Amino acid sequence: MKVVVPCSSDVYLNTSALPSKAYFRPEVNETIAELLSFLANHSSPFMVELNPFSSFQHKKNLSLDYYLFQLMSHPVSDGHIKYDNYFDASIDALVTSLTKAGFSNMDIIVGRVGWPSDGAVNATPAIAQSFMTGLVNHLARKSGTPLRPKVPPIETYLFSLLDEDQRSIASGSYERHHGIFTFDGQAKYYVNLGQGSKALENAPDVQYLPSKWCVLDNNKDISNVSSSFSAACSNADCTALSPGGSCSGIGWPGNVSYAFNNFYQQHDQSEEGCSFNGLGLITTVDPSVDNCMFNLAIDTSTAASFHPILAMLQILVLFFCTYNLL
Numbered sequence: 001m002k003v004v005v006p007c008s009s010d011v012y013l014n015t016s017a018l019p020s021k022a023y024f025r026p027e028v029n030e031t032i033a034e035l036l037s038f039l040a041n042h043s044s045p046f047m048v049e050l051n052p053f054s055s056f057q058h059k060k061n062l063s064l065d066y067y068l069f070q071l072m073s074h075p076v077s078d079g080h081i082k083y084d085n086y087f088d089a090s091i092d093a094l095v096t097s098l099t100k101a102g103f104s105n106m107d108i109i110v111g112r113v114g115w116p117s118d119g120a121v122n123a124t125p126a127i128a129q130s131f132m133t134g135l136v137n138h139l140a141r142k143s144g145t146p147l148r149p150k151v152p153p154i155e156t157y158l159f160s161l162l163d164e165d166q167r168s169i170a171s172g173s174y175e176r177h178h179g180i181f182t183f184d185g186q187a188k189y190y191v192n193l194g195q196g197s198k199a200l201e202n203a204p205d206v207q208y209l210p211s212k213w214c215v216l217d218n219n220k221d222i223s224n225v226s227s228s229f230s231a232a233c234s235n236a237d238c239t240a241l242s243p244g245g246s247c248s249g250i251g252w253p254g255n256v257s258y259a260f261n262n263f264y265q266q267h268d269q270s271e272e273g274c275s276f277n278g279l280g281l282i283t284t285v286d287p288s289v290d291n292c293m294f295n296l297a298i299d300t301s302t303a304a305s306f307h308p309i310l311a312m313l314q315i316l317v318l319f320f321c322t323y324n325l326l
Contacts, residue, residue: 004047005035006111009055009090012097017059018078019147022093023100036103045107045154048094052086052131053116053123054171062086064122067115069134081146087113087135088145095147107154114159117188119174121244129189132158132180136192158193165237173239184208184298207299214264214274215257217281222253228276229256236262240292247292257287258294265297 011032014022024032039046056067065072067086075084083089091108098106115131116123135158144151163179181187185203193200216222232238240247241255250258260280267273274280288294 019092049112116174
């Protein structure tokens with residue numbers, strides 16, 4: 001049994017985007033030194049969690065193609081080495097940091113890598129599919145990186161199986177939308193995780209609550225609706241309303257209805273969940289607009305038959321990521 005300690009890629013600095021300049025942050029040097037010694041003594045790998053979307057947002061000098069494994073006419077040059085994708089550069093930045101710390105041969109596991117499909121500009125299912133497809137194909141070639149040719153990370157875990165509507169959004173609203181599957185187990189896009197040309201299997205027989213939604217009652221005085229909107233979003237998931245999100249274009253008061261409905265569904269469609277000081281209205285007409293989906297909640301009375309299916313999906317995803325690809 002190997003011991004691992006997941007570490008964010010923030011533990012090593014690579015401000016120039018050149019792997020050869022990377023090093024572990026001075027303020028964590030002592031802790032990292034102890035961790036690396038412990039891992040080395042137990043022949044355990046270093047596990048790093050990569051966040052390519054966050055990197056893309058903060059490094060304006062790098063193109064989207066660089067992150068999506070697209071062919072680049074101008075790859076990033078680091079001395080005599082050229083990098084044409086973020087993944088290899090990130091791994092080699094870690095390799096450089098490990099080497100400078102005296103652990104050049106330590107194995108590496110990627111404990112998290114993925115791309116969100118909502119909640120921000122450039123977070124869409126199409127772009128997420130491009131990233132995942134590029135990553136999976138890259139891993140399947142087992143080409144390694146310029147500093148470790150033919151030696152890819154010993155394991156790579158895709159992030160993540162499902163969207164998580166309670167996940168912290170301290171680093172961005174997109175954090176709740178990394179799932180390959182939606183919250184109810186429906187595949188967002190195609191990616192080959194070992195099933196070949198077949199589409200990913202959706203979770204079957206998902207039972208939803210009745211087709212009822214909570215929206216803003218436009219016949220009421222809505223001059224003070226802002227407080228109700230804020231109250232709904234403080235408890236519900238309004239990240240799709242963020243700039244660039246799938247519901248960012250529905251405007252006012254559509255965004256209020258979205259917040260009301262999300263809160264209403266989270267409270268199992270209880271009448272109290274659509275009160276909002278009398279401003280909520282329950283309707284049987286689906287208020288979804290284009291790609292902005294007003295979701296229905298899963299019927300929790302049937303959830304017991306649903307969750308084992310998701311557990312099986314998780315096992316399959318991890319199996320294909322760690323066995324078929326590496």
